[in-house]
Amino acid sequence: MFLKFKSIAIGILEILYILNTCNSHEHNFIKNSWEKLPGIVNSQASSFINNSGNFIHSVGQNAFKISITDVINKSKCVIPSNANNIVRAALIQQCVSPSLGYGNETRCFDELGCFPMEYPWTSVLRPLPQPMKPEEVGTKIFLYTSKHKEQYNVTLWPNISIEGSDFDADRNYTVFLVHGFLNDTTDVWMANLKDAYLKKRDANFFLVDWGLGAHQMNYLQVASNTRIVGAELTRLGKFLIDQYKLDPSKIHLMGHSLGAQVSSYFAKTFPGIYRITAFDPAQPGFEGCSKEVRLDKSDAKFVDVIHTSGRPFIPLLGCGFVGPVGHVDIYVNGGMMQPKCTWPQMEINGLKDISDLATISMNVMRDWIICSHQKAIWYFLESLDDSCIIWARKINTIPIPLSNVAIGVFKPFIPPPKKCAPGECLPIGLNTDKYSVQGIFYAETMDVAPYCKLDLETNRLMGILSNLHL
Numbered sequence: 186m187f188l189k190f191k192s193i194a195i196g197i198l199e200i201l202y203i204l205n206t207c208n209s210h211e212h213n214f215i216k217n218s219w220e221k222l223p224g225i226v227n228s229q230a231s232s233f234i235n236n237s238g239n240f241i242h243s244v245g246q247n248a249f250k251i252s253i254t255d256v257i258n259k260s261k262c263v264i265p266s267n268a269n270n271i272v273r274a275a276l277i278q279q280c281v282s283p284s285l286g287y288g289n290e291t292r293c294f295d296e297l298g299c300f301p302m303e304y305p306w307t308s309v310l311r312p313l314p315q316p317m318k319p320e321e322v323g324t325k326i327f328l329y330t331s332k333h334k335e336q337y338n339v340t341l342w343p344n345i346s347i348e349g350s351d352f353d354a355d356r357n358y359t360v361f362l363v364h365g366f367l368n369d370t371t372d373v374w375m376a377n378l379k380d381a382y383l384k385k386r387d388a389n390f391f392l393v394d395w396g397l398g399a400h401q402m403n404y405l406q407v408a409s410n411t412r413i414v415g416a417e418l419t420r421l422g423k424f425l426i427d428q429y430k431l432d433p434s435k436i437h438l439m440g441h442s443l444g445a446q447v448s449s450y451f452a453k454t455f456p457g458i459y460r461i462t463a464f465d466p467a468q469p470g471f472e473g474c475s476k477e478v479r480l481d482k483s484d485a486k487f488v489d490v491i492h493t494s495g496r497p498f499i500p501l502l503g504c505g506f507v508g509p510v511g512h513v514d515i516y517v518n519g520g521m522m523q524p525k526c527t528w529p530q531m532e533i534n535g536l537k538d539i540s541d542l543a544t545i546s547m548n549v550m551r552d553w554i555i556c557s558h559q560k561a562i563w564y565f566l567e568s569l570d571d572s573c574i575i576w577a578r579k580i581n582t583i584p585i586p587l588s589n590v591a592i593g594v595f596k597p598f599i600p601p602p603k604k605c606a607p608g609e610c611l612p613i614g615l616n617t618d619k620y621s622v623q624g625i626f627y628a629e630t631m632d633v634a635p636y637c638k639l640d641l642e643t644n645r646l647m648g649i650l651s652n653l654h655l
């Protein structure tokens with residue numbers, strides 16, 4: 186119960202730092218707070234709030250900065266001094282939203298359509314602000330194919346064009362890969378995954394960049410922006426289907442975290458999408474919500490989900506879905522926390538409320554959160570290299586005894602080792618959908634890369650005579 190209630194109202198990590206000591210409704214409550222939290226004023230980190238109240242997030246050569254005080258000042262936001270931490274977090278989320286002031290009105294953006302703010306899009310448990318405008322989200326799409334490995338920039342506005350590209354609707358696969366919170370296509374994992382995929386399959390491969398909309402301090406704003414990215418993809422999808430006769434049953438969507446939710450919005454508008462592969466789909470603001478607003482197995486003919494940080498956001502800072510939502514849900518190493526991903530170096534036994542999180546430094550928090558959350562990508566990426574197979578074995582219930590979670594000392598339930606047999610196991614990777622068995626699966630990896638445990642006996646039992654055959 187605490188999972189549903191608490192994981193929704195927050196989500197944004199950075200904002201939590203300023204919640205702890207703010208008990209004034211004056212704008213400068215923010216300033217007072219950051220001055221009291223030396224841990225976050227660390228210019229060596231890739232994300233930090235500096236002494237002037239600028240949230241700075243550096244990505245490669247790009248640095249994104251947002252002035253918290255400016256935004257709050259501009260918004261004329263007032264946080265009642267008697268609000269509790271959850272309400273305060275939700276209100277601050279709204280205050281720092283570039284879309285503040287639009288309230289709950291339904292805004293429409295040309296061909297992208299309208300974005301209602303009623304239930305199920307927003308609710309007490311889903312206090313998302315309006316999505317930002319399409320030009321603020323800045324969706325860009327790049328095309329690569331097996332033949333043309335250099336980047337082709339798809340023209341999206343005013344009219345879509347892929348003229349002069351190597352797009353071919355007759356290819357058996359058309360792929361869209363979407364990143365999540367605080368990410369963009371300059372991050373090397375997207376290029377690596379694209380290259381590895383194109384080595385194995387002749388495909389049209391689109392990389393979807395919404396870095397402007399994703400590099401926002403406010404997680405709930407970014408979560409709301411996924412609707413705009415989904416609509417941009419829907420518009421492109423419609424164009425490819427109408428003008429190029431692309432068959433939806435050839436479309437493979439892949440997304441990490443919030444990118445998995447974007448993929449879901451895209452897929453919902455076209456019946457018969459071939460597949461969605463979701464890497465640890467984002468939990469806060471989505472899990473437990475109505476199917477219309479989140480990833481679900483009804484979105485595509487086949488939905489496979491790799492769970493690597495499925496634990497309640499509060500108090501365990503999980504980022505990924507806890508429960509199963511696909512045809513196949515693979516809980517790797519228990520699905521809650523990955524090996525070598527450590528708890529923050531602090532006394533976490535006292536972590537009971539979001540306000541306690543304000544005592545963890547941002548560096549530590551980022552490492553803690555990102556580590557398990559991104560492993561879903563690395564496991565899949567490794568599966569594209571033929572040297573080894575990560576087998577997942579069917580189990581009956583998700584390996585997470587929530588009721589027994591003791592903060593800081595929990596251990597996911599590890600099913601006893603058992604041999605795979607045909608009809609009981611399937612591999613992580615491109616061939617997950619080639620096996621008829623569906624449901625909840627458990628997989629185990631090595632602690633560090635290479636993650637796969639070479640298991641020739643299981644390969645043999647599963648009818649794989651040579652590793653290179655898969």
Ligand SMILES: *[C@@H]1O[C@H](CO)[C@@H](O)[C@H](O)[C@H]1NC(C)=O
Pocket residue numbers: 235236237238239241250
């Ligand atoms: C904080 O960052 C802003 C934007 O980069 C910069 O203008 C300002 O000088 C910085 N303040 C301090 C105290 O470092």
Ligand SMILES: *[C@@H]1O[C@H](CO)[C@@H](O)[C@H](O)[C@H]1NC(C)=O
Pocket residue numbers: 212213254255258
């Ligand atoms: C907020 O705006 C007011 C007037 O525009 C200005 O005097 C004040 O310094 C600003 N506060 C902060 C914390 O920047």
Ligand SMILES: *[C@@H]1O[C@H](CO)[C@@H](O)[C@H](O)[C@H]1NC(C)=O
Pocket residue numbers: 288289290302303
């Ligand atoms: C929008 O907000 C106003 C004022 O907060 C409220 O009276 C109204 O019922 C809301 N409308 C919807 C559709 O939620």
Ligand SMILES: *[C@@H]1O[C@H](CO)[C@@H](O)[C@H](O)[C@H]1NC(C)=O
Pocket residue numbers: 325338
């Ligand atoms: C394609 O987009 C990238 C990234 O936005 C940009 O750097 C590049 O100049 C663009 N190329 C062309 C040919 O427009």
Ligand SMILES: *[C@@H]1O[C@H](CO)[C@@H](O)[C@H](O)[C@H]1NC(C)=O
Pocket residue numbers: 343344
């Ligand atoms: C975009 O398409 C519309 C309708 O097909 C056409 O009228 C318009 O001229 C096009 N605009 C541009 C800039 O090509």
Ligand SMILES: *[C@@H]1O[C@H](CO)[C@@H](O)[C@H](O)[C@H]1NC(C)=O
Pocket residue numbers: 355356357387
């Ligand atoms: C698509 O798949 C079919 C069946 O596997 C194969 O015969 C065909 O050559 C493939 N088409 C392309 C363009 O690769």
Ligand SMILES: *[C@@H]1O[C@H](CO)[C@@H](O)[C@H](O)[C@H]1NC(C)=O
Pocket residue numbers: 243244367368369372374441555558559562
């Ligand atoms: C982008 O995502 C990848 C995969 O989760 C992660 O390794 C990387 O650190 C992220 N980049 C930023 C700037 O957060």
